[in-house]
Amino acid sequence: MFELMDASSINHIVIFLLGQPFPEGFGATVHFLWPSTTNPSWVFLGILTNDKPSAIFKLGGLYRLNMLTS
Secondary structure, three states: OOOOOOHHHOOEEEEEOOOOOOOOOOEEEEEEEEOOOOOOEEEEEEEEEOOOOEEEEEOHHHHHHHHHHO
């Protein structure tokens, strides 16, 4: 886990799976936490697998949606 400064200004995030591959049949889910003092919200972005070891996820609209539902 790591913190992205000024996350509300980020439109896309790119994730690369580097190094050792997953065991056969396994993968990873990618989630993003919008910080909030009243209602922190985890958002599912997608998955990474050995067949798809990188992905581009759009965040821009998720921030506005999170602000409306918080």
